[in-house]
Amino acid sequence: MEDVMIKIDHISKQYRLGQIGGTTLRAELQRLGARMRGQEDPTRKIGAREYKDGETFLALDDVSLEVKKGERVGIIGHNGAGKSTLLKLISRITAPTSGQIGLNGRVASMLEVGTGFHKELTGRENIYMSGAILGMTKKEIDAKIENIIEFSEVRQFIDTPVKRYSSGMYVKLAFSVAAHLDSEIMIMDEVLAVGDMAFQKKCLEKMSDVSREDGRTILYVSHNMNTIRQLCDRVVVLDHGHIVFDGGVAEGIDVYMGSVDVTQYPTSYSLAELPRAKHHGKEIFTEAFCFPACDSAEFFSGDDLTFELTLSSQITRDDIKCLLKIKDRQNVSTFASCLSEGFCVSSGSKQTVRFRMNTQGLVPDQYCIGIEIVQFNAAGSCYSFDNPPVMIPLVIKKSEDESLKWDSKNWGSIRLSELHVLSREIV
């Protein structure tokens, strides 16, 4: 059990809603006086709701967590889920309301790039400053300064005040200091979201290296799932101050994206009530959508997918098309969109159009589709008549005669037609 680096034991952090305390000493004294006389708060605005003791906000609510040596934990969650509060508590910026945290080792927190940098100091001076703020001694920095300068790629400007730096150089230098800390626990909040792609990659690799080689423990908060996938080997999902998931990276990201919650796949939708943007729906209006002749929007891979649209029209046109946009689990759009062949509409009429699409190219998974009614002009640009704001979930299941297990994480969601062996020569 020696290898537990961070143990968080029933931690809660409470914030008071509304204004914290009085804005002025006078208001606070008035309030205190009134409370002692048993009167109501004189500084409260008339009609404003009184904040009672119960009306507080728990940024973290009874959170417990154990992190072992060498683990790289990604912490994800929506805004306000408590991620940053958790990092602040572990890095001792603010104290918890209840509970305890045990730490086995020095903590280096990078909640911001360039903490402690001063614009008037040179790059070299700032390395010392920032290093010391993050907990290094001068001797340790002396030993590492060459590596830090090398890593930062700004050697040429190292004796120039950082106020003359470009923001990219500034970030690179700042991150380099942090990456060379000797602490056993590293805490990072979105700091890698800066710098150019090459440097970002270099940082991620550096972080993975130090974690693997020296057994450093990393806590990393980000909204960028790609960096989470690259860096972390464990994911904790926070929601409204609770841990809702703790485990593998892929599953954690799915939980966060909320895509695994869909268990029902309805087959018909009324689109008439949905608000449309701008001119949408004025000339041609999509009233309903349905998958006819099935109980649930579940299809076998390779089967035909049939759907019906009920359209009403105020204009007469031919060559109207339906655009089907398919998004995958990660909500990545436009990886598949299909156009129907043209059909006609006439003014004042209402019609039901049935479409068919082959699902051959879609690998078994869960998808969402959106529809749009469009027309193309001679120049090839697209005019949109209606775009109902709805994403219709459907699932493609593996067909029974299919034996291949598709690895959609690495291979993608579209399966193109098979490769053909043209010739084979032994050399």
Add this chain to the structure above:
Amino acid sequence: MIEANRFKTVITSEHRLLDLHLKETLQYRDLIFLYVKRNFIATYKQTILGPAWAIIQPLLTTIVFTVIFGSLARLTTADVAGDYVLPGFLFYMSGNICWSYFSDTLQKTSATFIANRNTLGKVYFPRLVMPVSTSISDLISFGIQFGIFTIFWLYFLIRGGTSIVLSARLLLIPLVILQMMILSVGCGIIISSVTTKYRDLNMLVGFGIQLWHYGTPLAYGLQLVPKRWMYLYMLNPVTPIITTFRYAVFGFGYFDLHYYLLGWIVSLALFYIGLIMFSRIERTFMDTV
């Protein structure tokens, strides 16, 4: 439950009253000195005169004092009765350099939390590092001013015709400086602890320092204070600092051991109260600042 013996650091919601982080602050001494260096560089970068600015302000104040309080108002510059001869210029300057250290440090340390909230909100180090390094960087300006004072002092000493003597009392100077640091940091961190929540005191600091100035024998000698009010007057811990400083550098003046010790007790008490308040507030000030 967290077993305290299994972890090097345990963070809890409880705060022990006397947990002042002094040892931890000492471990961060490299950071203290880097801050001192940073403050110095940042203050004087891109100025032509550089550290000479530290001299100009007390020098001008001293000249103004010499003209207004000395030549026009003709307030006494004697701390004790007797036939001592002391140039008004030296009298005012000795008080002004001490006062400018005290008021600068007090003003800067009282803004510790508010001025540094960006840094303090992002990284942990013992917060005491900040006021301590401020008090040390101000010591550099004080040193420069003291150097200039020494030049004038030497001039009057060599020229003669004054009562200034070279004596072993000069050895009191380090003690005076130490007390000055303790007192200014103590008052500063008390104010900084309170201002995280109530900004009122911020307004009061500038004004309060001005009032405090009048309650300290800077523009006038101690002789002006009626004897029966002396006990009350001496509760101001800056007074014994100023009078003892003059006593040390000039070799004559006012020195009363009781009041001197009282000054130390008040300074240390304020410092201690400051430490307790500071270590209490530093845990959660980010939520209220």
